[in-house]
Amino acid sequence: MTSVDPSTSPASPSPSPGLLVQAATAEQLRRRPRVVETPGFVAGFQDGDPNPYLNYATPLPGAEPSADDVAALVHAFRTRELLPRLEFVPAAAPAVAPALLAAGFTVEAEHDFLVCTPDTYAPDRSGPPTHVPGTDEEFAAVDAALSESFGGPGTASPEGVARLRRTCEGGGAVRSVRAADGSCAGGASCTAPALGTAELAGVGTRPAHRRRGVAAAVVSALTADMFARGAASVWLEFSGDDSRRVYERLGYRPLGTRLYLRLAD
Numbered sequence: 001m002t003s004v005d006p007s008t009s010p011a012s013p014s015p016s017p018g019l020l021v022q023a024a025t026a027e028q029l030r031r032r033p034r035v036v037e038t039p040g041f042v043a044g045f046q047d048g049d050p051n052p053y054l055n056y057a058t059p060l061p062g063a064e065p066s067a068d069d070v071a072a073l074v075h076a077f078r079t080r081e082l083l084p085r086l087e088f089v090p091a092a093a094p095a096v097a098p099a100l101l102a103a104g105f106t107v108e109a110e111h112d113f114l115v116c117t118p119d120t121y122a123p124d125r126s127g128p129p130t131h132v133p134g135t136d137e138e139f140a141a142v143d144a145a146l147s148e149s150f151g152g153p154g155t156a157s158p159e160g161v162a163r164l165r166r167t168c169e170g171g172g173a174v175r176s177v178r179a180a181d182g183s184c185a186g187g188a189s190c191t192a193p194a195l196g197t198a199e200l201a202g203v204g205t206r207p208a209h210r211r212r213g214v215a216a217a218v219v220s221a222l223t224a225d226m227f228a229r230g231a232a233s234v235w236l237e238f239s240g241d242d243s244r245r246v247y248e249r250l251g252y253r254p255l256g257t258r259l260y261l262r263l264a265d
Contacts, residue, residue, distance in 0.1 A: 017115050018256040020197055021235055022092035025058045027194040031170060038072040040065040040096075045080060049159045052083040052262070059088050064095040070103045074263060084263040089113075089256055100261050108260040111237045114244070114252035115197075118227050121251040127217030128185075130175045139164045141184040142176045149186060149204030164189060172198070173225045175218040177209075185209035190222040193231040200226075200236040203243070216246050223250065 015023070029035065032044030040063035046054045057073055059065070065073075077084040085108070090097050101107075133139050140156035142164060148154030164174050171192030179185040186205030191198050200222055205214040219236075226234050237258060238244040244254075 016091075016256075017233075017235075018089040018091045019061055020195060020233075021113060021115075021256065021258075022058070022061050022089040024194040024197045024199070025088065026060055028191055028199065029056075029058060031192075031194075036076045038076055039069040041069070041073045041086075043073065043076050045082065046159070046163070050082060052085050054163075055080075055082050056085040056087050058086060059093040059096045061092045063093045065099045067099070067103065070099055074103070077263075083265075086259075086261045088259060090259045091256060097259060097261070100263075103263070105261040105263045108262045110257055110259050111239075112244075112254045113235050113237050113256055113258050114247050115233050115235045115255045116223055116247075116250065116252040117233045120253060121223060121227065122249065123224060124213070124216045124220035124250060127213035127220070128177045130217050130221040131178055133164070133168075133174055133176060133187075136161060136165075138176075138184075139174070142174060142187040145176070145184040145186055145206050146202055146204040148206050154206075167191065171229075173222055175221045175225075177214045177217055179206075179209055185212070186214040186218065188215070188218040188222055190226055190234065193226060193229060196230075196232040198226045198231045198234050200234050203236070215243065216250065219247065220250055 026042045029042045029044030033047045034045035036043045041057045041059050043057035074084045088096065133142055139161045143156040143160035144154055167189050168174055172190050174187060174189045176187035177185045186209060188200060188203040190200040200219060203215050203219060223234050236247065236252065238247055
């Protein structure tokens with residue numbers, strides 16, 4: 001039986017960073033094109049794209065799922081022919097990971113998350129100028145750059161272009177840096193604030209343009225943009241020590257961990 005401890009509510013006067021990030025993740029998933037809520041969980045799905053990193057669920061803070069609750073969540077993925085996958089802050093729902101592991105889920109990864117507030121923010125003043133994409137061609141250039149930066153084919157997809165445009169239209173933001181030849185060197189995006197915090201994600205630089213301040217420039221610009229829109233904090237995850245140092249120079253501080261679980265066929 002799922003229950004939520006009132007003491008873990010994000011509406012409390014001073015929620016912990018982990019609790020706030022977890023509650024905001026659930027709220028962000030509710031903004032997806034397709035949303036399914038099962039007892040204790042929120043799942044967000046992308047139309048026409050089976051990518052497991054874009055189709056995932058997260059528990060509600062304080063959830064204590066039963067075996068039936070986990071089975072209902074798995075069914076929501078299986079009926080859509082998607083891999084059951086979750087991303088969450090384990091400290092915000094301590095009973096969730098044991099219940100999922102008992103049901104056969106395995107750990108995909110665990111990452112620190114970092115949080116920046118207006119008090120800690122140190123803007124980047126020496127990097128290249130950033131650009132706000134607005135046309136389909138500009139969004140496609142950003143999507144292609146991100147694809148290459150993450151080991152993909154380096155070409156844009158209609159789904160990727162649509163996602164970036166929806167991010168901007170939904171109150172979030174996208175920033176990029178142009179190379180000398182006019183192409184896109186790299187970029188990043190940030191969700192619209194939810195519960196006062198925004199998630200900055202997808203920071204990528206094409207291999208040929210790395211170590212030139214691209215990541216610092218786009219992260220700094222997006223962070224400032226979210227604060228200007230009233231966000232009380234911006235959070236992100238990092239993939240290595242080099243990126244962590246970049247984010248920490250901008251005022252991001254490690255405040256917790258996020259866990260990734262998946263259920264194989």
